[in-house]
Amino acid sequence: xxxxxxxxxxxxxxxxxxxxxxxxxxxxxxxxxxxxxxxxxxxxxxxxxxxxxxxxxxxxxxxxxxxxxxxxxxxxxxxxxxxxxxxxxxxxxxxxxxxxxxxxxxxxxxxxxxxxxxxxxxxxxxxxxxxxxxxxxxxxxxxxxxx
Amino acid sequence: xxxxxxxxxxxxxxxxxxxxxxxxxxxxxxxxxxxxxxxxxxxxxxxxxxxxxxxxxxxxxxxxxxxxxxxxxxxxxxxxxxxxxxxxxxxxxxxxxxxxxxxxxxxxxxxxxxxxxxxxxxxxxxxxxxxxxxxxxxxxxxxxxxx
DNA sequence: TACACTGATGATAATGATTATAAAGTGAGA
DNA sequence: TCTCACTTTATAATCATTATCATCAGTGTA
Numbered sequence: 516x517x518x519x520x521x522x523x524x525x526x527x528x529x530x531x532x533x534x535x536x537x538x539x540x541x542x543x544x545x546x547x548x549x550x551x552x553x554x555x556x557x558x559x560x561x562x563x564x565x566x567x568x569x570x571x572x573x574x575x576x577x578x579x580x581x582x583x584x585x586x587x588x589x590x591x592x593x594x595x596x597x598x599x600x601x602x603x604x605x606x607x608x609x610x611x612x613x614x615x616x617x618x619x620x621x622x623x624x625x626x627x628x629x630x631x632x633x634x635x636x637x638x639x640x641x642x643x644x645x646x647x648x649x650x651x652x653x654x655x656x657x658x659x660x661x662x
Numbered sequence: 663x664x665x666x667x668x669x670x671x672x673x674x675x676x677x678x679x680x681x682x683x684x685x686x687x688x689x690x691x692x693x694x695x696x697x698x699x700x701x702x703x704x705x706x707x708x709x710x711x712x713x714x715x716x717x718x719x720x721x722x723x724x725x726x727x728x729x730x731x732x733x734x735x736x737x738x739x740x741x742x743x744x745x746x747x748x749x750x751x752x753x754x755x756x757x758x759x760x761x762x763x764x765x766x767x768x769x770x771x772x773x774x775x776x777x778x779x780x781x782x783x784x785x786x787x788x789x790x791x792x793x794x795x796x797x798x799x800x801x802x803x804x805x806x807x808x809x
Numbered sequence: 810t811a812c813a814c815t816g817a818t819g820a821t822a823a824t825g826a827t828t829a830t831a832a833a834g835t836g837a838g839a
Numbered sequence: 840t841c842t843c844a845c846t847t848t849a850t851a852a853t854c855a856t857t858a859t860c861a862t863c864a865g866t867g868t869a
Binding site: 534573 | 844845846847848849850
Binding site: 589593597612618621648 | 736738739740744754756758759765767768769772775776778779780782783784785786787788789790791792793794795796797798799802
């Protein structure tokens with residue numbers, strides 16, 4: 516399953532003339548296997564043991580390569596670091612205000628909002644972004660017991 | 663109209679024990695009068711002539727004060743600077759991918775999405791954020807004529 | 810009015826994420 | 840093997856934002 520996704524991703528890259536290096540392979544693999552929407556630094560640290568000489572710049576460079584190829588999405592929140600999410604099927608994110616955990620949830624696309632926005636503003640719409648914020652069950656129970 | 667909003671905002675601040683300084687007055691006034699969702703630096707530059715000695719830190723400090731008081735909202739996109747938006751009635755934003763212009767549009771709140779997200783993930787929902795991306799009419803026509 | 814206290818400001822240094830630069834490495838094709 | 844273009848690495852630079860701390864201002868009190 517995830518092997519298929521990795522293979523597809525590597526094929527997509529090769530097809531657009533991007534060379535597959537060990538670093539790229541590893542970063543992609545980590546992105547696909549990770550459930551945690553990692554930051555660039557997360558990836559860097561996770562691959563440190565396998566690639567002791569890899570530079571942070573390589574992580575950033577290749578994340579941008581993957582972004583351009585449409586393989587991943589960048590998630591940005593407030594002042595924190597960007598997180599990266601391997602693109603699979605459409606989903607939105609819910610983010611814990613306390614601990615920053617990101618959980619996926621599925622919901623039909625908000626086409627009617629896009630249409631309304633386009634109609635009212637005259638913009639040609641490309642995409643939208645929706646995030647829900649709240650408190651995750653773990654943080655909720657921690658707060659409950661702390662009080 | 664905007665005088666009323668300014669007065670209300672100042673009252674809100676005073677009620678929560680925040681001292682009204684000339685700088686705070688000016689920053690708030692600028693936020694209310696501005697249609698452009700300014701960055702901290704925009705504000706700093708706009709007030710430079712009136713307050714030649716004002717420090718950027720003062721702008722940031724007070725933006726945080728206003729955030730805590732619920733008077734403004736912080737909008738963050740990608741790697742660019744945060745923008746600040748005086749809170750009025752509920753609205754969403756549509757952002758031009760080319761020039762970064764932000765335009766408001768109204769749409770009923772997405773309660774059903776919040777409910778679904780909460781139901782599926784077990785989070786207690788606090789809020790959500792929705793942004794639509796596209797090309798504004800000006801950029802659209804520029805692209806059309808450039809080709 | 811003088812004094813003291815608390816919060817606000819201003820100058821500047823520090824931080825942290827990200828990007829730029831340049832030198833050295835690597836792999837595919839001639 | 841030689842070359843060329845692309846990659847990586849190391850490191851410096853950038854830029855927004857935050858922290859620090861000395862100075863300043865406003866309010867309440869004697």
